[in-house]
Amino acid sequence: MFEKLALIGCGxxxxxxxxxxxxxxLVGSVCGYSRSPASAQKALELGIVDAVAATAAQCVRGADLVLIAVPVASTEATLRSFLPALSASALVMDVGSTKADVVQAAEQALGERVGQFMPAHPICGKEVAGIEQADAGLYQGQQVILTPLPSCHTPADIGRASAVWSALGCRVRQMPPDEHDRALAAVSHFPHMMAFALMRSLMAQPEGEQFMAVAGPGFRDTTRIAAGDADLWADVLLANAREVIAQSRGLHGQLLELESMLQQQDRPAVRDFIARASARRAAWRLGGPQASCDEKPQA
Amino acid sequence: MFEKLALIGCGxxxxxxxxxxxxxxLVGSVCGYSRSPASAQKALELGIVDAVAATAAQCVRGADLVLIAVPVASTEATLRSFLPALSASALVMDVGSTKADVVQAAEQALGERVGQFMPAHPICGKEVAGIEQADAGLYQGQQVILTPLPSCHTPADIGRASAVWSALGCRVRQMPPDEHDRALAAVSHFPHMMAFALMRSLMAQPEGEQFMAVAGPGFRDTTRIAAGDADLWADVLLANAREVIAQSRGLHGQLLELESMLQQQDRPAVRDFIARASARRAAWRLGGPQASCDEKPQA
Known part of the structure; x- marks a missing residue:
């Protein structure tokens, strides 16, 4: 139980x-701060926060739990903006989709106090942004990856951070930051990039609009994440550029292979290519192999 | 209202x-035939058909409505197999995902009786196959594209075929077969190909399994269609190879452009690339921009 949650970023x-x-x-009161006063005000109106602070420093004063939920590129400036007001015993976490850059930002901003910061990435979200979309069930049943720093986080630090997410119904994993970024490039960042590129490819075709008018449920699901927030995803892709480019190269290679099989009308090869992909996808379950299967496939 | 539906293919x-x-x-009785006797038997047990026929010809005898729901590559052989038993007034339709090849197959198999066949493509499906997955609501609210042949289909033919799908809650469009295949390559066939290739790219990486264990809802939706049936999708991609390869080239181009922006850490360009994709996807709606059920044939 925490007395006061300081929420930095009201989205x-x-x-x-x-x-x-x-x-x-899990928390007594919630104080919110947002660079956009309108978002903080909206959070207050919606009863998501009890109070609004004029600065990040005022927001964290007296807080024992601080969540920074800002674009990853703003992490360092955000941490610096409230460090002088941060209680020595407060736990600070983020929700950023990349971790190597966030860890570096935290080291730069917090120096010897970096141990107060636990890098966290809940693997969930929505393709719509903004405080109006806030949803008490967003984290329920989802995975959260913590990327603690071996040099400064004790098992007790990790336990305290894990307990927060467990209380929200999350399953908690630990991973080194660079491993996190490689994995998320593969299963989240690059799939977003691919979905953006598919939309742009359609938009670039003279008949693209007519084509999209007959698109069905498969297109709907495949491109859902292409509606993601441009600022957020620009930051993520730029921060993890090396890894997403490597994933893109992997997709180019597989597509070229399949194109060649199609050009040769090599049915056994095409069928085998698809059959392996299909079998693996059919066996995949949200939350990893050890989790209970509460996935609801979309129709 | 039809007296007897002959269902050729029980999936x-x-x-x-x-x-x-x-x-x-819409129909009185339903007779089923499947190349797999087990599927036809299962359809009977589930009450989906009233009777099972030993051959396709026996199945269509006395039927005034025939639906062939077999892989597109089997269309010609299927039509030939029952043509001698087909009533001169029966309406025959398919549900195949490609249409130029299906029209050609119908012309080859049916000759001067090709006017009895109305090529149809309901834009829906599931990533799971088999009669056990049959769902009375699958077609409700979805689009169906008819690709009538100007040389042999009368407005009355088109009206009779449209009425069948309208009765099932579908919205009916008309399109020339080649235009259908171009459009569906763009919004369905290639997105499937892309999803298969993404799975294969992950499977080709030494850490792919670890990566997939932390995949979240975005990955779930983006790759849902990768679990599609290998035989069905091999047929579709092979039948529409030229168009899906053209779409693949379009995606390569967009990805390369975005990779270059990322390599240069060109944030304004990356943000703009994503923002345009995001805005278009956010505005897209299943079923197309207009809700009218009787769209005029396109010029």
Whole structure:
């Protein structure tokens, strides 16, 4: 149980965290700060925060739990902006989709106090942004990856951070930051890049609009994440550029292979290519192989 | 209202059609035939068909509506197999995902009787196959594209075929076969190819399994269609190879452009690339921009 949550960044991820934390009775009061006063005000109106602070420093004063839910590129400036006001015993976490850059930002901004910061990435989200979309159930049943720093985080630090996410119904994993970034490039960042590129490819065709008018449920699901927030995803792809480019090269290679099989009308090869992909995807379950299968496939 | 529906092919699409047609009181009795006797038997046990025929010819005898729901590559052989037993007034339709090859198959198999066949493509499906997955609601609210032949289909033919799908809750469009195949390559066939290739790219990486263990809802939706049936999708991609390869080239181009922006850490360009994709996808709606059920044939 925490006395006061300071929410730095009042958007979808932060707002959902505040709602879930209240619902789980994990926090007493919630104070919000946003660079956009309108978002903070909206959070107050919606009852997601109890109070609004004029600065990040005022927001964290007296807080024992601080969640920064801002674009990853703003992490360092955000941490610096409230460090002087941060209680020595407060736990600070983020929700950023990349971790190597966030860890570096935290080291730069916090120096010897970097141990107060636990890098965290809940693997969930929505393709719509903003505090109005905040959802108390967003984190329920999802995975959270912590990337603690071996040099400064004790098992107790890790336990305290894990307990926060467990209270919200998450399953917690640990991973080194660079491993996190490689994995997420493969299964999240690059799939977003691919979905953006598919939309742009359609838009670049003279008949693209007519084509999209007959698109069905498969297109709907494949491109859902292409509606993601441009600022957020620009930051993520730029921060993890090397890894997403490597994933893109992998896709180019597989597509070229399949194109060649199609050009040769090599049915056994095409069928085998698809059959292996299909079998692996059919066996995949949200939450990893050890999890209970509460995935609801979309029709 | 039809007296007897002959269902040639007892799988997901055919079984769902039979269930929906019964529910809409569109057909009296349903007779099923499948190359796999087990599937036909299962359809009988599930009450999806009233009777099972030993051959396709026996199945269509006395039927005034025939639905062939078989892999597109089997269309010609299927039509030939029952043509001698087909009533001169029966309406025959398919549900295949490609249309230029299906029209050609129908012309080859049916000759001067090709006017009895109306090529149809309901834009829906599931990533799971088999009669056990049949679902009376599969077609409800979805689009169906008819690709009539100007040389032999009368407005009355088109009206009769449209009425079948309208009765099932579908919205009906007309399109020339080659235009259909170009459009579907762009919004369905290639997205499947892309999803298969993404799975294969992950499987080709030494850490691929670890990566997939942390994949979240975005990955789930983006790759859902990669679990599609290998035989069905091999046929579709091979039949529409030229168009899907053209779409693949389009995606390569967009990905290369984005890779270059990322390599140069050109944030304004990356943000703009994503913002345009995101805005277009956010504005897209299943079923196309207009909700009218009787769209005029395109010029």
């Amino acid at each position: 979808l991820m932060g707002g959902s965290f505040a709602l879930a934390a209240r619902q789980a009775q | 997901l699409m055919g079984g769902s059609f039979a269930l929906a047609a019964r529910q809409a009181q």
